Structure formats: structure tokens, C-alpha cells
Amino acid sequence: MNDVVSTQELCKAFGDHMAVDHVSMTIHQGDIYGLIGQNGAGKTTFMRMLCGLAAPTSGNMQLFGRKDLEAQRHKMGCTIENPALYPAMTAAENMEVYRRLLGIQDTNLVPQLLEFVGLHNVATKKAKDFSLGMKQRLMIAIALIGSPELLVLDEPMNGLDPFGIKEVRDLLLKLNREKHLTIVVSSHILDELSKIATRYGVIHNGKMVKEFSVEQLDADCRHSLRLAVSEPEKAAALLKQSYDPSMKQLPNGDILLYDHLEQGADIVHLMTSNHIAVNALVPQEQNLEEYFMSLIGGATA
Amino acid sequence: MNKNVISSEFYKLKKSRPFWALLIVSAFFGVFLPLAIQQGVASGEAEMKDIALSGIEILNYAYSMPILPLVAAVFVSIFVSGEFHYGTMKNYISKGLPRADIFIGKYLACAAAVSAMFVAFNVSLLVSGTVLFGFDPHGVFVLSGFVGMLAVAWLLFMAYTAVFEVVAMHLRSNGGAIAVNICTVTVFPTLLGALDFLLRGLGVKPSKLWISAGISGIAKLPLPSGALLTGVILAVVYFIAMHFVGIALFRKTDVK
Numbered sequence: 001m002n003d004v005v006s007t008q009e010l011c012k013a014f015g016d017h018m019a020v021d022h023v024s025m026t027i028h029q030g031d032i033y034g035l036i037g038q039n040g041a042g043k044t045t046f047m048r049m050l051c052g053l054a055a056p057t058s059g060n061m062q063l064f065g066r067k068d069l070e071a072q073r074h075k076m077g078c079t080i081e082n083p084a085l086y087p088a089m090t091a092a093e094n095m096e097v098y099r100r101l102l103g104i105q106d107t108n109l110v111p112q113l114l115e116f117v118g119l120h121n122v123a124t125k126k127a128k129d130f131s132l133g134m135k136q137r138l139m140i141a142i143a144l145i146g147s148p149e150l151l152v153l154d155e156p157m158n159g160l161d162p163f164g165i166k167e168v169r170d171l172l173l174k175l176n177r178e179k180h181l182t183i184v185v186s187s188h189i190l191d192e193l194s195k196i197a198t199r200y201g202v203i204h205n206g207k208m209v210k211e212f213s214v215e216q217l218d219a220d221c222r223h224s225l226r227l228a229v230s231e232p233e234k235a236a237a238l239l240k241q242s243y244d245p246s247m248k249q250l251p252n253g254d255i256l257l258y259d260h261l262e263q264g265a266d267i268v269h270l271m272t273s274n275h276i277a278v279n280a281l282v283p284q285e286q287n288l289e290e291y292f293m294s295l296i297g298g299a300t301a
Numbered sequence: 302m303n304k305n306v307i308s309s310e311f312y313k314l315k316k317s318r319p320f321w322a323l324l325i326v327s328a329f330f331g332v333f334l335p336l337a338i339q340q341g342v343a344s345g346e347a348e349m350k351d352i353a354l355s356g357i358e359i360l361n362y363a364y365s366m367p368i369l370p371l372v373a374a375v376f377v378s379i380f381v382s383g384e385f386h387y388g389t390m391k392n393y394i395s396k397g398l399p400r401a402d403i404f405i406g407k408y409l410a411c412a413a414a415v416s417a418m419f420v421a422f423n424v425s426l427l428v429s430g431t432v433l434f435g436f437d438p439h440g441v442f443v444l445s446g447f448v449g450m451l452a453v454a455w456l457l458f459m460a461y462t463a464v465f466e467v468v469a470m471h472l473r474s475n476g477g478a479i480a481v482n483i484c485t486v487t488v489f490p491t492l493l494g495a496l497d498f499l500l501r502g503l504g505v506k507p508s509k510l511w512i513s514a515g516i517s518g519i520a521k522l523p524l525p526s527g528a529l530l531t532g533v534i535l536a537v538v539y540f541i542a543m544h545f546v547g548i549a550l551f552r553k554t555d556v557k
Contacts, residue, residue: 051395054555073397080395084388089316101309101396142392152395 002029003065004150004182005050010059012045019045021206022059027184027199029149032176034197035186036292042206043186044081047154050184051078064149074102077143078152083135087128091119091138094127095145102146109145117141117171133164140171144179151175153185157192165192172196194288204296221286225257225264230277238274239267306398306406314410319379320417323372327418330368331425335359335433355438356431357447357522360423364454364520367486367513369422373415373458374465374482380414381407381469382478390556401548408466408544415462419455441522449529450519456536457515461486463543464512470551486513512539 005027012020020042027033037043048054049061052073063072085094095110114120117137122130130138136156143151153172157165173196175181187193193200200217202209212220229235232253239245239255246258260267264281271278286294314320338359363369384390384407393403436442464485469478493508500507508514515535518528 048555048557051391052397053391053394053557070397070399073395076395076397078391078395080388080391082388084391086313086316086387086389088318093316097309097312098392098396100312101305101393101398103305103308146396 003027004029004031004063005184006062006065008060010046010049010061011057012042012049012054013057018206020049020056020203023203023206023208025201025208025211027150027182029182030176030180031199032172032183032185032197034193034200035184035203036190036193036200036288037186037203038296039188041203043203044154045206046203047078047152047184047186048080050152051076051080053080074146075149076152077140077146077148077150079136079139079143079156080152080154083132083139085127085130085135085138085142088126090124090126091130091141092123094138095142098142098145104146113141113144116144118167131164132159133161133167136160136164136168137171140168140175144175149182151181151183153183155186155188157187157189165189169196190289190292191287200288202292202295209295217288217291221288221291222258223261223283223285225261225267226280226282226284227255227257227267227271227278228253228280228282229255229271230279234274235271235276238270238276242270243267302405303398303402306402307409310406310410311413314380314414317380317414319376320414323376324414324418324421327369327372328421328425330372331363331422331427332429334363334366334368334426335430338362339433354434355441356427356434356436357442358439359430359434360426361520361522363422363426364516369419369458370461370486370513370516371483372418372422373461374486375479376414376418377411377462377465378469378478378482379475380411381466382473382475385473385556386475394556400552404466404470404544404548404551407470408463408547411462411466412459415458416455419458423451443523446522446524450522450524453519453529453532453536454516456540457512457519457532460512460536460539460543463540463547467543467547467550470547490514510535512536 003026006025008024009022010020010024011018011022023042023046035043035046045054049056052069061069063069064075066072086097089097091114092110095113099109111120111123114123117140119134119137119141122134127135127138140151140153140156156168160168169192172183172185176183185193185197197214199211199213201211227235232249232255236247236249236255239247239257243260243263245260248256248258250256257267261283268278268281338354342354384393394400465482468481468485472478472481490508490511490513493511496507512535515532518525519532521528
């Protein structure tokens with residue numbers, strides 16, 4: 001699997017504040033990589049370094065396996081923070097600026113891309129009259145000029161209504177499936193991100209806390225029984241001896257059982273018959289948001 | 302130099318409303334100024350008596366006022382800092398273009414726009430001045446001197462353009478860039494004039510080293526000896542210095 005982006009110990013400091021703190025990560029070809037973090041966690045700064053808008057203080061970065069970053073950025077399309085458009089120009093004129101900038105001769109490219117993002121009917125409308133959702137889609141169309149292989153989108157769903165969010169989400173899936181684009185996307189709307197992302201990176205206080213695939217997320221967040229008992233070690237040994245279940249012991253002593261979920265009554269009987277008090281037996285399932293909170297220490301699992 | 306950057310910048314210039322508006326303003330001033338002077342003379346204003354009136358001499362008089370530098374300052378400020386204001390500079394840089402190419406492409410578009418304003422101002426001034434006062438009733442016109450004056454004035458405006466671009470690139474806000482660039486044309490020469498007094502003992506005159514001094518120096522026909530050469534040197538020095546400073550600053554700075 002080819003790495004489209006890889007960073008080693010990447011840092012960005014603003015004075016004494018480390019906005020990005022020794023971040024090492026990889027993004028594989030074909031990924032929809034969801035970058036998750038609180039406000040000020042360092043997501044945007046990291047993406048700005050990726051796009052060449054900010055210089056790293058230290059560390060290394062490779063794009064498409066190469067270190068000549070400026071040249072490799074020709075294969076990237078980026079939208080960082082708010083949609084950046086010329087408000088007095090129409091949608092088609094905004095795109096024409098970048099078609100010329102990249103020296104693309106094909107004049108049909110602009111209408112084709114506007115059609116792809118569903119803006120062909122408003123090609124002659126000025127960007128200042130666009131809704132936020134339309135601006136986001138126009139920005140994605142601009143990012144697609146030059147047939148990029150990597151799309152970097154910072155909060156593309158920010159400020160959108162549910163309909164706009166669905167439009168952008170569907171567009172990103174279409175780009176990934178039809179144009180085989182690798183996409184890095186940050187979003188606060190974790191529920192939406194979980195509908196498209198194939199891999200995730202969690203940034204907290206500038207540090208990369210964890211990278212995981214959607215399969216790992218499913219495994220970590222699958223249905224479980226949470227067992228709170230008086231003697232966790234003894235209970236874990238008994239469970240292993242009797243059921244040999246897939247389980248995990250949490251730092252607070254609670255036990256998470258991932259199978260034998262329908263045998264709750266038998267498990268309680270096993271515990272009580274061995275003089276272990278069962279304080280709680282709770283069926284549970286984590287979503288991405290809860291998993292994220294557990295990773296950054298905002299809530300217990 | 303990346304010709305695609307130039308093509309893109311000139312496309313934006315063609316679509317820029319401030320450019321077309323300020324081009325009209327330049328032509329308007331070229332017509333308005335001779336009319337205003339004629340009205341002043343006709344009404345017997347004492348300070349108007351000493352002004353030599355002809356199409357050619359009104360050009361000299363107009364250069365002594367910072368009309369075109371102010372128009373150019375406003376345009377360059379809007380055209381350059383607008384890229385940061387709207388965030389579109391991020392799109393440019395993230396496409397992997399060398400920042401020096403972006404700076405030079407932007408400069409060439411600004412230089413073309415200021416040149417167009419220079420032509421509009423001078424042509425309308427010359428035509429309306431000639432219609433009102435005649436072309437050269439006092440016999441001061443010499444073709445080589447006239448062409449030299451226009452050419453050096455244009456070079457000095459190109460140097461001004463480079464200064465305005467560096468200020469706008471560095472400040473990155475429309476209001477801030479317009480304010481500072483207007484001060485560059487109006488307040489800064491006054492400050493340098495004050496420094497002349499302070500440094501009189503050393504025989505140094507800082508005000509002579511500024512672009513506006515170069516423009517004032519050639520705003521006389523027949524041209525004083527050495528005025529053209531001084532103007533050319535000032536223009537070239539500021540042009541080169543501003544490009545070095547501008548590109549170095551732009552390369553170093555993060556773009557938000």
C-alpha cells in the first residue's frame with residue numbers, strides 16, 4: 001500500500017506553544033482519513049503544514065513518498081478553513097482563475113467540474129450570493145482542478161445544514177469511489193465523519209493520540225457487557241476459566257466482555273456463587289464520539 | 302517565471318472592478334485638473350498667476366501633486382491584500398507554486414494596471430490641457446526631454462508599485478494596506494523632509510532619496526540636468542530592493 005502522506009516527528013511551535021507536537025502519521029492511497037480533535041488541538045495547523053501554508057518548526061514530511069514537497073503539491077487540492085473565493089466573480093470565473101494558474105488547456109474542464117459538484121446551473125452566479133454549502137462545493141470543485149490525487153479538506157461540513165452536510169458527504173464518497181481520490185478531512189461532526197472515513201487520526205493538544213482503521217474502530221466499539229465487580233482479578237480469572245471470552249479489563253477494574261453477551265444471568269450466577277459481588281452488569285456500545293472522548297480522557301469508556 | 306501565474310493574474314485584473322473604477326478615476330483627474338486650474342485662473346486666484354499654462358506644462362504641474370501615486374496605492378493595496386482578506390492566497394500556495402513566482406506574477410499585474418492608469422492620466426491631462434491652453438505656447442517642448450520625462454516617471458511609478466505591493470503583502474488587510482500605502486505617498490515624504498532639517502549639519506537630505514523626490518525632480522520642462530539619471534537610479538534601486546525584500550518576507554511567512 002502506497003503512502004500518500006507520511007510525517008515523522010512533525011512539530012509547529014508558535015512561541016512557547018507547541019501547536020503540533022511530534023506528530024508521526026501515515027495516510028495510505030485510497031484512504032478517507034478523518035482527522036479528529038477538539039478546537040485548538042492542532043488539526044488545522046497540521047493541515048496547513050501539509051498544504052505548504054505553514055513551515056514546520058522541525059520534523060519531516062513526505063508527500064507521495066517524495067521530499068520535494070512543492071512539486072508534489074501539484075497533485076494536491078486543498079481547502080483550509082473558510083471557503084476562499086473571489087466574491088465578485090461568478091462560480092465559473094473563480095474556477096477559470098485556477099484553470100489558468102495550472103496551465104490547463106481544456107476549457108471544458110470548468111463546466112465539467114461544476115456539473116460534477118452540482119453547480120452547473122449557477123455557473124454565472126456570483127460567489128458572494130452562494131449559500132455556505134454551495135461555497136463549500138465550489139471550493140471542492142476548485143480543489144479538483146488539475147486532477148489531484150490527494151484532497152485536504154478542513155472542516156468542509158462546518159456551518160452546513162443537514163441537507164448541505166449530506167451533499168458534501170455524498171460528494172466526498174463519490175470522489176473517493178469514482179476518482180479514487182485519497183481524502184484527508186477534519187470535522188467536528190464525528191457522526192458524519194464516521195459515515196465516510198476509512199481511517200482516523202486523533203489529535204489532542206498537538207499530539208497524535210492514536211491512528212486507527214474503521215475495522216479497528218468497529219472492534220473497539222462493538223457491543224459489549226460491562227461488568228463491575230468487587231474482585232476484578234478473581235472475576236477475570238473465573239470468566240477465563242469458564243467461558244474463555246474475548247474481554248478487556250479497564251483501568252478502573254471494570255471488565256468488558258465482547259462475547260457471551262446473552263449469558264448475563266449465568267455470569268452473575270458464576271460471580272455470586274464464588275462470593276464476588278456484582279455491582280453492575282451493563283450492555284453497551286460505543287460510537288465514534290464516545291470512543292474519541294475515551295481516547296482524549298473526556299469520558300470513561 | 303511561470304507564465305500560468307501571469308495568465309491567471311491578468312485574468313483577475315480584467316475582472317477586477319477596482320481596476321476599472323480607478324482607471325476611470327485616473328482619466329477623470331486628468332480632465333478635472335486642467336479644468337480646475339482654468340477656473341482658478343479665470344476667477345483671478347493670486348496663487349494661480351504664476352502657473353505657466355499649456356498642455357505640456359500642466360503635465361509638470363500634475364506630477365508635483367500625488368494624485369496618481371494615491372490612486373495606484375489604493376489599487377495595489379486592494380488587489381494584493383484582497384488575496385489574503387478573502388483567503389484566496391491559500392489556494393495559490395497550496396497548488397505548489399513557488400512563492401517568488403506568485404510575488405512576481407502579482408507585481409506584473411499591478412504594474413500593468415498602474416501603467417494603464419499612468420497612460421489614462423497623462424493622455425487625458427495632455428488632451429484636456431491642450432484643448433484649454435494650447436499644446437506649447439511658451440516653446441519649452443523638446444521631444445527627447447518629453448519622452449525621457451514620461452519614461453522616467455513611468456519607471457518611478459513602477460518602483461512605487463513594488464513598494465505598495467510589499468506593504469500590502471506584509472500587512473494582509475485591505476484597510477491597513479490602504480492606510481499605510483497612502484501614508485507612504487503623503488506622510489513619509491513629509492517625515493523625510495523633517496529629517497532633512499535634523500541632518501542639515503551632515504549635509505544629508507533623506508527626502509531626496511525617496512521616489513516622490515524623483516518624480517518632483519523630473520516635473521519640469523526643460524529638464525534640469527541630471528534629473529533623469531537620478532530618477533532612473535532611484536527607480537531601479539527601489540525596484541530591486543523591494544523585490545528582494547518582498548520575496549524574502551513572503552517566503553518566510555506562514556499564510557493564514
